[in-house]
Ligand code: HEC
């Protein structure tokens with residue numbers, strides 16, 4: 001089984017892994033009911049070991065698999081996602097199984113645990129698309145498409161694309177397959193966020209070719225500023241997004 005745990009495409013591993021994990025996590029949770037105030041990081045680390053089997057050591061997934069990194073992402077974003085999985089707005093049964101009985105408070109604590117980790121990012125993999133496609137991706141991310149009313153991705157995800165605390169995730173350090181799949185899932189309604197689901201509206205405006213171009217370009221960018229989420233945006237967000245409080249605008 002260990003061999004299987006170490007392989008990149010653990011999705012194909014026998015179900016045994018999942019049973020093993022869920023038993024471990026459930027035991028940890030049952031032994032220690034979630035406290036109402038944040039537990040010290042040391043108390044949380046052993047309880048989230050099950051998560052690292054898929055999300056990489058300390059949640060720092062490498063860029064060459066499917067599993068997204070969770071370490072260092074904004075706490076509010078991570079908490080929103082754990083609630084989304086638990087409550088069925090996102091689906092990955094092998095993971096949802098681990099968290100479906102956990103309380104909101106416990107999920108928030110897990111989110112805070114991973115958000116507080118400050119771990120380096122590996123360099124990105126080499127670009128996996130021809131230059132013209134990468135340029136199309138870069139333009140959409142940085143400028144959007146004014147004629148079609150597609151906002152620039154950086155208008156919400158920040159100029160450095162490292163997200164904005166506490167609820168907007170960064171777009172760097174994620175595998176191309178993961179990015180493609182998330183944008184595709186928003187198009188088909190398989191991934192949802194709280195209404196208004198701004199990302200669903202944006203993803204639906206992109207053609208499949210544009211989704212590929214954006215994902216290929218993003219996945220090939222190095223992570224700036226240690227991946228730390230920004231605190232403000234240079235201008236107000238171009239649309240409202242559910243589960244995201246108004247992001248402060250710099251200099252106002
Ligand atoms: C069996 C593998 C597996 C395990 C174990 C697992 N996850 Fe996941 N997790 C995934 C996959 C795959 C995704 C992306 C699913 C998708 O396509 O939307 C994901 C997505 C996430 C996301 C959203 C990331 C983002 O950027 O939106 C968070 C947060 C997360 N997992 C936290 C956890 C936590 C906390 C645990 C432990 C309780 C855990 N996961 C255990 C496989 C796993």
Ligand code: HEC
Pocket residue numbers: 068077080081140141151152153154155156157167168169170171174179182183192193194198199202214237238239240241243244
């Ligand atoms: C109006 C603000 C806004 C704009 C513009 C925007 N996003 Fe987002 N994006 C968000 C928010 C908010 C989330 C978190 C949604 C959630 O809570 O599930 C998000 C999440 C994402 C995610 C999921 C990240 C993960 O770790 O799973 C991807 C991928 C993404 N956006 C890509 C894009 C791309 C590509 C563009 C440009 C074409 C874009 N976004 C433009 C607000 C925006």
